[in-house]
Amino acid sequence: MINVTKTFLPPQKEYQAILERAWERGWMTNRGVLVQELEMKLKSFLDSFHIINMTNGTLPLQIAIKALGLTGEIITTPFSYVATTSSIVWEGCVPVYVDIHPEYLTIDESKIEAAITSKTSAILATHVFGNPCAVDVIQAIADKHGLKVIYDAAHCFNVKYKGQSIFNYGDVSTCSFHATKLFHTGEGGALFCKPEYYDRMFYHHNFGHQGQEAFQGLGINAKMSELQAAMGLAVLPYVSNIMEIRHKVASIYNAALKGCDLDLLKLRPETAWNYSYYPVIFNSEHALLEVKKALEAINIYPRRYFYPSLNLLPYINSVSMPIANSISKRVLCLPLYPELDEAILTKIITTIQSITL
Numbered sequence: 001m002i003n004v005t006k007t008f009l010p011p012q013k014e015y016q017a018i019l020e021r022a023w024e025r026g027w028m029t030n031r032g033v034l035v036q037e038l039e040m041k042l043k044s045f046l047d048s049f050h051i052i053n054m055t056n057g058t059l060p061l062q063i064a065i066k067a068l069g070l071t072g073e074i075i076t077t078p079f080s081y082v083a084t085t086s087s088i089v090w091e092g093c094v095p096v097y098v099d100i101h102p103e104y105l106t107i108d109e110s111k112i113e114a115a116i117t118s119k120t121s122a123i124l125a126t127h128v129f130g131n132p133c134a135v136d137v138i139q140a141i142a143d144k145h146g147l148k149v150i151y152d153a154a155h156c157f158n159v160k161y162k163g164q165s166i167f168n169y170g171d172v173s174t175c176s177f178h179a180t181k182l183f184h185t186g187e188g189g190a191l192f193c194k195p196e197y198y199d200r201m202f203y204h205h206n207f208g209h210q211g212q213e214a215f216q217g218l219g220i221n222a223k224m225s226e227l228q229a230a231m232g233l234a235v236l237p238y239v240s241n242i243m244e245i246r247h248k249v250a251s252i253y254n255a256a257l258k259g260c261d262l263d264l265l266k267l268r269p270e271t272a273w274n275y276s277y278y279p280v281i282f283n284s285e286h287a288l289l290e291v292k293k294a295l296e297a298i299n300i301y302p303r304r305y306f307y308p309s310l311n312l313l314p315y316i317n318s319v320s321m322p323i324a325n326s327i328s329k330r331v332l333c334l335p336l337y338p339e340l341d342e343a344i345l346t347k348i349i350t351t352i353q354s355i356t357l
């Protein structure tokens with residue numbers, strides 16, 4: 001069975017050698033040496049702002065909303081994974097959707113100002129598929145209206161925009177290290193923030209502890225464990241190579257699908273991308289369903305990332321988001337991972353060509 005992705009597993013011996021260090025100390029969590037070493041290595045590898053490793057990529061979103069004191073309405077994108085919206089609702093705020101750009105698939109910055117009300121406290125947008133939002137325009141809007149900016153950068157491991165880490169934009173960025181993501185710790189994630197927010201975010205992710213007996217304020221438990229960090233330390237040395245092979249696979253798709261009746265992801269200029277996903281946008285849902293069925297018949301399972309559009313979630317007062325609705329019905333992510341066999345790649349390509357050429 002071929003899935004949209006396959007988790008990269010480092011050689012087990014290398015993972016075990018790192019785990020041994022946790023065994024020697026008898027220390028499994030509470031920011032042990034492995035979590036701290038992973039943070040240091042990630043910060044230097046990514047060249048990013050302050051980082052706090054966490055237990056997944058969703059809690060950093062919730063902690064960011066809570067720690068920035070956001071209330072009322074948060075402007076967000078309907079085209080993302082459900083965690084972007086659910087975090088807003090979970091923290092007692094109201095998501096206000098702004099439709100997406102039809103080619104970049106990120107929130108349409110030209111429509112944000114019209115959605116701002118006296119209740120708006122922030123913009124929470126997703127760099128979907130690792131494609132950066134219009135961060136400069138969004139920051140200017142936020143500054144003008146006194147709003148905070150959070151980026152769900154779950155897909156953005158090692159993405160650079162205008163020469164620096166994409167995690168450096170906005171007040172807070174979050175990343176996921178889930179096993180299906182480019183870089184992973186099994187389950188895991190991180191929060192990146194400007195230096196002035198670091199303490200607040202840190203306390204919030206560890207029960208508000210300020211030492212053993214004092215509490216700085218309210219907190220929750222979002223700490224990454226040593227077992228998770230060990231996986232990260234074992235995977236990290238392979239990431240550059242993983243990206244290189246993904247780049248090659250993406251180039252093969254690009255060349256083969258160029259003449260087909262479909263659109264490929266348009267990357268924002270000045271982006272150094274990470275090849276995290278390979279979305280294709282068919283010209284009808286019918287074509288997508290036909291391709292999906294034909295691939296499933298030969299045991300290949302692409303995924304409808306992201307469907308349905310988040311404004312249609314059952315706990316949301318539905319609003320019309322024509323572009324996100326249309327894109328989400330027509331977008332399919334093709335299998336993309338380093339060990340993807342060439343024969344399989346050829347099968348995927350010929351199947352799509354047979355339906356869309």
Ligand SMILES: *Cc1c(COP(=O)(O)O)cnc(C)c1O
Nearest residue numbers: 056057058081083154176177178
């Ligand atoms: C994967 C993902 C998340 C959630 O990350 P977890 O580590 O699974 O909690 C959040 N947002 C987006 C856009 C994602 O793709």
